[in-house]
Amino acid sequence: MVEDDPTLRELLAASLRFAGFEVGTAVDGEAALELAEREPPSLVVLDVMLPDIGGFQVLQRLRRAHGEDLPVVFLTARDSPDDKVDGLSAGGDDYVTKPFRLEELIARIHAVLRRSGRSSGRAAGAPLVVGDLELDPNAHLVTRGGARVELSQTEFKLLRYLMEHADQTVAKSRIVRDVWNHDFGGDPSIVESYVSYLRRKVDRGDRKLIHTVRGVGYVLRTPRS
Incomplete structure (x- = not known):
């Protein structure tokens, strides 16, 4: 302080x-x-x-x-x-x-x-891994299948949030509150735009990680082997 x-x-x-x-x-x-x-x-x-x-x-x-x-x-x-x-x-x-x-x-x-994500049991700053997708908060680095993925600050925050809640369906309203600001009063459709940006950069191959749960929100699913 x-x-x-x-x-x-x-x-x-x-x-x-x-x-x-x-x-x-x-x-x-x-x-x-x-x-x-x-x-x-x-x-x-x-x-x-x-x-x-x-x-x-x-x-x-x-x-x-x-x-x-x-x-x-x-x-x-x-x-x-x-x-x-x-x-x-x-x-x-x-x-x-x-x-x-x-x-x-x-x-x-x-x-x-x-x-x-620092109030969770995961060590602060520890890398997040879901399938072949890896996010390093300290280095501000994202890779998919070993290839670097360039993200904006907001895209990075959104992806980190989805990875921290992997395999959990997260409502759009909750994403707006937690990623943008807990008292943000904007249109939840902003989430749709940024999820679309993420998909173009992270989900370009055959194995999709980010899924829409209609009428609810989104889930980043761990791929089955």
Whole structure:
């Protein structure tokens, strides 16, 4: 957790530890980068306004060092819609404005961890394998039958989600909530578009992995030998 206000930093650290998290704290961006190098994080709670390096720049450097899928929750006193858009566009997984209730922050952290797959029993960052399809979250690499598959950031997140729920039918509404944002209010038809993009890139051969469950959603099925 990166927060320059000492009172808030200690309060948040104590509350997160009480909620069951292991917490390391840093007072500024450079200290955060050094801490992350010693103890790679599963999630970062990051103040946008820091005394040395801006939070957005810290996020970029953390992602370069620890993987593009590292979950980050921004904290900020700036609460205009444009500020929130800037934070999410910079790559933040959530954006919490001060003042906030501790219960809200903890709930948002749990939601981000669920969406990232890091609250599951699988080791954080471990490769996902379904048949001859492999996804490496840390390297941001996807291969099918040994051949590299180039995906956009959103396509990568969607494929990772489907692989984490392999052999489970997932409703479109749930995919929208978990992949795009838990409070996203858009049209679930966006899922159809991105599944179509994925199929063109991942399912080009005879053995199809991504299947439509009519009236419900989608399932990525492990192929039978």
